[in-house]
Amino acid sequence: MSRQIDFAGASGARYRYMPMDESRFLPPAGANYVIAELTEDGATVVYAGETDNLASQTWRSDLERARKKFATAQVLTRLNVTRAVREAERRDLIDAYHPPLNG
Secondary structure: OOOOEEEEOOOOOEEEEEEOOOOOOOOOOOEEEEEEEEEOOEEEEEEEEEEOOHHHOOHHHHHHHHHHHOOOOEEEEEEOOOHHHHHHHHHHHHHHHOOHHHO
């Protein structure tokens, strides 16, 4: 699946994410990521996170935890270099979707 998916934050801002191919080379860049179940009816966000380095794969433990409850969960990413921007976007998405794994 390579289609882009837009998520609207609680602020009304829209964020465009791309499903990630877990086996391909990942850039060593800061990024936001959403773990979601994708269906024809849309995406159900189960976790929203951010990382300083997408290539370090720190998101993988979040994905494994998500797949224990949501077997078809997938990772979607959006590159964001600035930590402050990533954290604000993450909070905006959490406020909008209340992902169950963000506690």
